[in-house]
Amino acid sequence: MAPNPGDGGSEKVTYTSANVDMEAFHARFDQALETVRGASGQEHPLYIGGREVPGSHDPIVDVTPIDTSFELGRFAAAGQDEVFEAVTAARRGRAEWARLPWRDRLEILRAAAALIRERKYLLAATMSLEVGKSRLESMGDAEEAADLVDYYCSQVEEADGFVREMARVTPHERNIDVLRPYGVFACISPFNFPMALSTGMSAAALATGNTVIYKPAEQTPWTGLRLYDIYMEAGVPADAFSYVSGRGEEAGEPLWRHPGVDGVVFTGSREVGMKIHHGLSREWIKPCLMELGGKNAALVMDTADLEAAAEGVARGAWGLQNQKCSATSRVYVHRDVATEFVRLLLEKTAEVVIGDPTERDVNFGPLIEPSSVERYERAVSRAREEGEVLTGGARLTGEALGKGLYVAPTVATLPLSSALFTEELFVPFLAVGEVSGLEEAIRETNRAPYGLTSGIFTGSDEEIERFFDEIEAGVCYANKRTGATTGAWPGAQPFCGWKGSGSTGKGGCGPYYVAQFMREQSRTVIGGDA
Numbered sequence: 001m002a003p004n005p006g007d008g009g010s011e012k013v014t015y016t017s018a019n020v021d022m023e024a025f026h027a028r029f030d031q032a033l034e035t036v037r038g039a040s041g042q043e044h045p046l047y048i049g050g051r052e053v054p055g056s057h058d059p060i061v062d063v064t065p066i067d068t069s070f071e072l073g074r075f076a077a078a079g080q081d082e083v084f085e086a087v088t089a090a091r092r093g094r095a096e097w098a099r100l101p102w103r104d105r106l107e108i109l110r111a112a113a114a115l116i117r118e119r120k121y122l123l124a125a126t127m128s129l130e131v132g133k134s135r136l137e138s139m140g141d142a143e144e145a146a147d148l149v150d151y152y153c154s155q156v157e158e159a160d161g162f163v164r165e166m167a168r169v170t171p172h173e174r175n176i177d178v179l180r181p182y183g184v185f186a187c188i189s190p191f192n193f194p195m196a197l198s199t200g201m202s203a204a205a206l207a208t209g210n211t212v213i214y215k216p217a218e219q220t221p222w223t224g225l226r227l228y229d230i231y232m233e234a235g236v237p238a239d240a241f242s243y244v245s246g247r248g249e250e251a252g253e254p255l256w257r258h259p260g261v262d263g264v265v266f267t268g269s270r271e272v273g274m275k276i277h278h279g280l281s282r283e284w285i286k287p288c289l290m291e292l293g294g295k296n297a298a299l300v301m302d303t304a305d306l307e308a309a310a311e312g313v314a315r316g317a318w319g320l321q322n323q324k325c326s327a328t329s330r331v332y333v334h335r336d337v338a339t340e341f342v343r344l345l346l347e348k349t350a351e352v353v354i355g356d357p358t359e360r361d362v363n364f365g366p367l368i369e370p371s372s373v374e375r376y377e378r379a380v381s382r383a384r385e386e387g388e389v390l391t392g393g394a395r396l397t398g399e400a401l402g403k404g405l406y407v408a409p410t411v412a413t414l415p416l417s418s419a420l421f422t423e424e425l426f427v428p429f430l431a432v433g434e435v436s437g438l439e440e441a442i443r444e445t446n447r448a449p450y451g452l453t454s455g456i457f458t459g460s461d462e463e464i465e466r467f468f469d470e471i472e473a474g475v476c477y478a479n480k481r482t483g484a485t486t487g488a489w490p491g492a493q494p495f496c497g498w499k500g501s502g503s504t505g506k507g508g509c510g511p512y513y514v515a516q517f518m519r520e521q522s523r524t525v526i527g528g529d530a
């Protein structure tokens with residue numbers, strides 16, 4: 001019997017899973033791909049307060065980066081009018097959603113998590129086509145989304161709905177501390193983890209009683225729409241979650257600028273995040289929860305297991321074509337082991353299987369859009385001027401790859417002064433520099449304006465401790481062969497960006513995330529039998 005793509009199966013696939021029945025996985029994935037391809041080419045409206053609404057801008061033509069002539073669908077593009085309508089719906093719905101007992105809200109969200117698991121093959125196949133993710137990467141994205149919902153729900157539960165009896169200053173008073181929702185959250189997400197990040201941000205906002213206006217990235221409206229469908233089927237009230245697909249300037253900008261928006265949860269580039277942060281708070285300071293870019297370094301010391309280091313760096317750098325905020329994009333290697341490390345790194349890079357990422361064994365697909373290819377080409381030509389390009393450095397064409405946005409994974413050795421060590425590129429370009437030891441490696445790492453993830457390879461426990469103490473990054477790994485700087489999971493590795501990589505000092509996937517969507521109210525009642 002053919003597997004049903006709507007039947008999630010029981011095995012969980014994470015970004016680094018190994019113990020999965022791969023035959024069953026691929027059979028289900030094939031089936032889901034067929035279903036998604038068959039549903040391609042349709043037109044989709046916005047969904048505002050449960051109503052289908054056309055967009056006022058030219059629709060987004062959603063193509064797959066695997067073959068840019070293949071249209072996945074046409075999605076309405078919201079402008080100011082539709083965004084304002086969505087804010088009206090969210091404000092209308094906020095009192096009812098906030099008043100719902102928190103256990104009832106969690107029940108609805110857990111039903112959404114169950115639906116995500118049930119449809120994980122369909123979701124993964126959609127992402128594989130829409131983003132150009134490999135099968136395992138896209139399945140990890142879907143699984144993470146479901147786990148995030150459960151994890152955030154459990155935070156509300158463990159805090160007993162964030163209602164707490166407080167001390168009494170006199171015997172006649174009763175003091176209760178309550179965390180209450182802000183009201184309406186704008187939720188704006190990036191293209192690279194369209195399911196996990198959209199779900200994580202919106203589920204935390206919803207679980208805490210806020211209503212949400214959701215704008216997916218313009219490159220991934222289809223995955224976003226699948227999330228909308230799931231929330232509606234799970235029982236989220238229509239006014240509590242509106243879907244406004246659209247472009248950043250046309251839809252995102254009027255959304256966060258609207259005075260009826262009480263807070264913004266955003267994941268994306270530092271540039272856009274900083275703009276929102278600077279512009280958001282006018283009459284008063286609004287919550288602005290931001291997870292931003294990264295320029296993540298791997299530090300390879302002279303006592304490191306170089307095989308493990310080369311594998312960890314290659315996996316961290318080439319997964320999702322380096323389009324992860326956590327991707328390894330620079331390496332500081334001890335000069336005594338640099339030659340051997342680079343040899344091994346080039347060996348591992350040559351093993352990368354480039355091609356259509358919806359195929360079974362491909363682990364390196366296309367870039368998301370033409371501007372990424374241009375950014376890649378500019379970086380390569382700068383690297384040729386400043387240092388040496390050891391492998392890659394070109395766009396990939398030919399019969400199959402020429403239809404999509406493919407480039408070769410690129411490793412360049414550069415002087416430490418090169419700006420290619422500190423700018424986020426978000427393309428498969430890995431800068432390698434030699435250092436004299438840990439001190440210089442840490443100093444160089446901390447020079448970047450970002451502070452998201454970092455990884456060290458060393459045989460010395462003392463070096464690991466010093467690395468943890470002195471590195472300016474929120475997610476740190478030591479000797480991680482499955483990805484030097486990548487692979488965080490809800491409840492295991494909180495994902496907190498320092499410096500230009502985030503705004504609040506409390507990360508998604510972590511135990512302090514959910515409380516940020518609420519504000520505190522102290523309630524004192526005098527008299528009675530208190």
Ligand code: NAD
Nearest residue numbers: 189190191216217248252253268269272291292293294325
């Ligand atoms: P982006 O900043 O270009 O876009 C993100 C979202 O912002 C999109 O929905 C876009 O339409 C919207 N947007 C653009 N301009 C806007 C404006 N003026 N007002 C409001 N919204 C606007 O980012 P991207 O290219 O989609 O994603 C890649 C970036 O995201 C990288 O910098 C990456 O490091 C970062 N990222 C960070 C994390 C994290 O957890 N720290 C996770 C994933 C991605």
